[in-house]
Amino acid sequence: MVRWEREKVLKIKQELVKFKNDPNILPKNASKANIFCILENSLALSLAVFIPNIPANARWTEKGITVAGGNGSGNALNQLKGPYGLCVDDDQNIYIADTSNHRIVQWKAGAASGQVIAGGNGPGNGTEQLNTPFDVIIDKE
Structure with a gap:
């Protein structure tokens, strides 16, 4: 290994x-x-x-929008602790590798909290566990 x-x-x-x-x-x-x-x-x-495709005269809004988490660090469904990798699907669902919580969380567009779709039962190699996931990829098929 x-x-x-x-x-x-x-x-x-x-x-x-x-x-x-x-x-x-x-x-x-x-x-x-x-x-x-x-x-x-x-x-x-x-x-x-980073390979940006941003025009030189681009203007940015001064206030961003929180789309996941934003309620401090923690393990509640409206919190993240060590979010690392993410993926967005065609329906604008965000999947986040919540590294320190050993889970993958799905946040639907506009949702106030996420839903654990993998792990979340402490670190380990059991079928219901993940160990410090760093990234997530969603297969359309």
């Missing part, structure tokens, strides 16, 4: 060096943030490559 992880980290580092030397290697249709997570020596490093 450790050898496999080291090989994975080495491959990611090699890809990052390629990108550093030639940032044009990314696909032309890449428009969202790509996040590389490297776990090495128990230290998690997060390197983000």
